[in-house]
Amino acid sequence: MDYTQEEKEYFMREALREAGKSLDKEEIPIGCVIVKDGQIIGRGHNAREELNQAIMHAEVMAIQEANRLEGNWRLLDTTLFVTIEPCVMCSGAIGLARIPQVIYGAANQKFGAAGSLYNILTDSRLNHRVTVETGILEDECAAIMQDFFRQRREKQKMAKQMDDADHS
Amino acid sequence: MDYTQEEKEYFMREALREAGKSLDKEEIPIGCVIVKDGQIIGRGHNAREELNQAIMHAEVMAIQEANRLEGNWRLLDTTLFVTIEPCVMCSGAIGLARIPQVIYGAANQKFGAAGSLYNILTDSRLNHRVTVETGILEDECAAIMQDFFRQRREKQKMAKQMDDADHS
Numbered sequence: 001m002d003y004t005q006e007e008k009e010y011f012m013r014e015a016l017r018e019a020g021k022s023l024d025k026e027e028i029p030i031g032c033v034i035v036k037d038g039q040i041i042g043r044g045h046n047a048r049e050e051l052n053q054a055i056m057h058a059e060v061m062a063i064q065e066a067n068r069l070e071g072n073w074r075l076l077d078t079t080l081f082v083t084i085e086p087c088v089m090c091s092g093a094i095g096l097a098r099i100p101q102v103i104y105g106a107a108n109q110k111f112g113a114a115g116s117l118y119n120i121l122t123d124s125r126l127n128h129r130v131t132v133e134t135g136i137l138e139d140e141c142a143a144i145m146q147d148f149f150r151q152r153r154e155k156q157k158m159a160k161q162m163d164d165a166d167h168s
Numbered sequence: 169m170d171y172t173q174e175e176k177e178y179f180m181r182e183a184l185r186e187a188g189k190s191l192d193k194e195e196i197p198i199g200c201v202i203v204k205d206g207q208i209i210g211r212g213h214n215a216r217e218e219l220n221q222a223i224m225h226a227e228v229m230a231i232q233e234a235n236r237l238e239g240n241w242r243l244l245d246t247t248l249f250v251t252i253e254p255c256v257m258c259s260g261a262i263g264l265a266r267i268p269q270v271i272y273g274a275a276n277q278k279f280g281a282a283g284s285l286y287n288i289l290t291d292s293r294l295n296h297r298v299t300v301e302t303g304i305l306e307d308e309c310a311a312i313m314q315d316f317f318r319q320r321r322e323k324q325k326m327a328k329q330m331d332d333a334d335h336s
Contacts, residue, residue, distance in 0.1 A: 054231055054241040054265035055223070063222060073222040088288055089264055092257025092281070097222035110295075113260070117293055118286070120256055125285055127278075 001079045001101050003035075005136075011035055011081045012105055012137040018045040018058060019083050019144055025050050029144045032058035032082040034066045034075065034099070041078065042066030058082060059090035063097050074098045083141040085112030085134070091120035095128045103133045105141025169247045169269050171203075173304075179203055179249045180273055180305040186213040186226060187251050187312055193218050197312045200226035200250040202234045202243065202267070209246070210234030226250060227258035231265050242266045251309040253280035253302070259288035263296045271301045273309025 011033055018031025022045045034042035044061030048054060059082055067073050079101040080094060091113040094102060102114065102121060113120045114132055121130035179201055186199025190213045202210035212229030216222065227250055234243050247269040248262060254272065259281040262270060270282060270289060281288045282300055289298035
């Protein structure tokens with residue numbers, strides 16, 4: 001799974017398209033694709049609020065789809081592209097699905113478990129180790145998140161001002 | 169959610185019943201129930217092989233069911249009973265679902281992330297902390313796992329002997 005820089009950017013753009021689906025639903029915009037032999041076999045986007053499912057992160061949705069398509073819980077010889085560093089749950093899920101390679105766009109200093117808070121994917125005590133690469137389209141992957149949270153803060157501020165005005 | 173010892177054992181027996189469903193399908197026997205106000209709102213058992221889904225651990229199945237029943241991804245004021253210490257993925261999922269209390273039967277020295285390899289549930293850096301109790305019906309919870317793995321080793325040994333005999 002030695003993809004060229006151009007190929008990596010192509011698949012990360014596909015993950016960013018998935019993140020756009022979250023954004024359209026006012027969900028935290030994170031997207032993911034799983035690639036095997038140059039073909040996308042699983043797509044996912046964060047849909048926790050829409051589906052009211054705590055586990056419905058981009059990576060979990062993509063793993064479920066790839067498991068269905070392959071008819072196999074093991075996703076050997078695949079690469080998972082995700083716009084933001086995986087959390088603890090998703091890092092655990094990546095290991096359980098035996099995915100050997102993860103490429104993420106931007107780090108998540110608060111909740112990331114693939115280098116920031118934990119190094120789940122490279123922990124030699126677990127029975128599956130993953131190679132991790134980062135920095136592909138990092139600025140775009142980070143920007144879509146920053147824009148989302150800035151807009152959410154502005155909306156909350158505006159709602160509070162209107163609420164204060166109603167009660168003044 | 170202050171359950172008596174008798175109540176805790178009752179719910180852990182329900183989790184063991186769930187583990188029995190995995191055993192019937194020759195899956196690693198781990199079971200889970202999620203309880204709110206003394207009522208079970210989610211049940212789950214490990215079904216990875218049957219469903220060909222890497223994420224289909226007992227806890228994840230129970231969280232999905234409870235989320236559907238509650239119509240909410242947040243499982244506030246609930247207690248999760250599971251026969252074996254949760255793995256990394258499930259510990260992450262428990263935090264994401266905002267479950268405040270986890271009671272598990274027996275530790276998992278190899279893959280446990282609620283005290284053995286990691287302390288995900290009590291990590292103050294994550295934005296949700298969980299109280300963890302262990303040792304409820306510990307012997308039964310451990311025994312069903314030990315029996316499963318012993319029988320699997322015996323079957324594998326017998327299959328190898330028959331295979332060797334065929335090729336001798």
